[in-house]
Amino acid sequence: MSEKELHVISDGKLSWSALATIALQIYPYVTAIHIREKMKSLDEVFIGVQYLLEQGIPAKRVYVNGFPSIALALQTGGVQLPGTTPSLVIQDELCRGIQRIGVSVHHADEAKWREKEGADYVMFGHIFATNSKQGVPPRGLEQLRQLVNEINIPVIAIGGMTPARVQSVLDAGASGIAVMSGIWDAADPLGAVLAYQDELRQIEVS
Numbered sequence: 001m002s003e004k005e006l007h008v009i010s011d012g013k014l015s016w017s018a019l020a021t022i023a024l025q026i027y028p029y030v031t032a033i034h035i036r037e038k039m040k041s042l043d044e045v046f047i048g049v050q051y052l053l054e055q056g057i058p059a060k061r062v063y064v065n066g067f068p069s070i071a072l073a074l075q076t077g078g079v080q081l082p083g084t085t086p087s088l089v090i091q092d093e094l095c096r097g098i099q100r101i102g103v104s105v106h107h108a109d110e111a112k113w114r115e116k117e118g119a120d121y122v123m124f125g126h127i128f129a130t131n132s133k134q135g136v137p138p139r140g141l142e143q144l145r146q147l148v149n150e151i152n153i154p155v156i157a158i159g160g161m162t163p164a165r166v167q168s169v170l171d172a173g174a175s176g177i178a179v180m181s182g183i184w185d186a187a188d189p190l191g192a193v194l195a196y197q198d199e200l201r202q203i204e205v206s
């Protein structure tokens with residue numbers, strides 16, 4: 001894999017079996033598939049992630065949004081913690097056993113704080129307008145550039161990512177991108193992943 005990261009974020013709209021079908025096609029070409037199922041309980045997400053792993057998706061390619069205990073128990077590739085996560089959670093014993101910890105941030109100060117706490121990367125957005133964050137102005141490339149300059153851990157850019165926008169985001173210093181609708185709303189999710197990868201210049205299968 002090239003060093004540029006591609007994170008695919010689940011949108012909470014698919015059944016576990018539909019999610020598994022697509023995840024099985026795309027996992028060789030992505031850094032991680034984030035299981036972000038905001039309307040589901042811890043138990044439901046635990047059972048769902050376990051099912052995905054049973055279907056053959058490698059645990060290292062799965063990041064669990066919001067539930068560090070699931071990431072730890074199933075030894076997934078990582079956890080994505082929301083920006084509202086209390087400070088101690090990252091330094092907590094629980095998180096020490098998790099392979100990779102990402103935190104969502106919306107400001108450079110938050111990014112610096114999370115880096116100090118031990119986050120392995122931050123996800124910053126939304127960069128461009130997106131249906132997922134209506135009514136909140138996008139933060140744009142300039143804020144992305146400034147934030148990248150303030151910390152030393154990777155910054156993954158999220159929000160309104162299209163293949164055509166990838167280069168500008170990498171030029172601003174992002175280590176990669178995270179995509180939701182660009183994959184799940186596509187008629188051909190695998191084709192969409194490959195189109196992003198084409199821009200990230202990491203086509204090879206790992």
Ligand SMILES: Cc1nc(C(=O)O)sc1CCOP(=O)(O)O
Nearest residue numbers: 125126130132159160179180181
């Ligand atoms: C899950 C999420 N978090 C964001 C943030 O700004 O923190 S934006 C976002 C959704 C991104 O969806 P799409 O790729 O369809 O624009």
